[in-house]
Amino acid sequence: MKSRIQTRFNQLHKQGGKALVTFITAGDPDLATTAALLPRMAEAGADIIELGIPFSDPMADGPTIQRASERALASGVTLEAVLAMVSSIRDQVSAPIVLMGYSNPIYSYGWQRFAQDAVKAGVDGLLLVDLPPEEAGELLPASKAAGLEVIFLLTPTSDETRIKQVSRHGSGFLYYVTVTGVTGARQSVSNSLADELENVRNSIKLPVVAGFGISTPEQAAQVAAAADGVVVGSAIVKLFEQYQGEQLQSEVTGMIRSLKDALSS
């Protein structure tokens, strides 16, 4: 059976469309807000939802997403509670849901128990920033058995060996980090990005999405031209610092709509 992620990319491919992957942190500022937002994000045009697991030491994240993690942790969010929340809204959300975060909370939960519980809750994929394929020895078989896709990252400094490993062990899609550094909005897109993406797409069968520093519809369209999709995180997460309640929901969905429009035109 085809996974929700594969099905989504196949549909987009047929339509000549690009995937819009949107990131928010689970439980920012509380889980009720996330639960209310997820169905609306999907309706507004998010093709895949990346849901951050709050973590106390998010070293790959810039200040915006670090603060989102802090707000979520302050409201008492745990991994168990994130899974229960996903399960409670799963049938209202048409988009695949990918949990993303750092290894430590998953390790503490137990790889196998996590893979099983995540799939039971309706989670489609897992992306762990600090777990390269050579350290995923316990996660990979557990995920395969449970039907959880494991997404890996490549960066501009990844060598051929790493590209091969990721191509062998990854599923769902490949996340290409467009710049070396931490997450967060940036001014411009690097000149060499299109060539780098072409190289990666030629070496890997999975769909390739690019993320880091994409904050406007124009940037999203520019990067998407060379990839199968784009990820937007910090630009959306910033809205959580400016708005709350119904206004937050409409600002987030408004931004998603304009990003998706830019990818479809």
Ligand SMILES: O=P(O)(O)OC[C@@H](O)[C@@H](O)c1c[nH]c2ccccc12
């Ligand atoms: O925030 P940005 O620059 O738009 O980048 C996407 C990003 O937020 C999301 O995919 C993400 C959040 N935390 C991460 C840590 C590592 C890699 C990726 C991520």
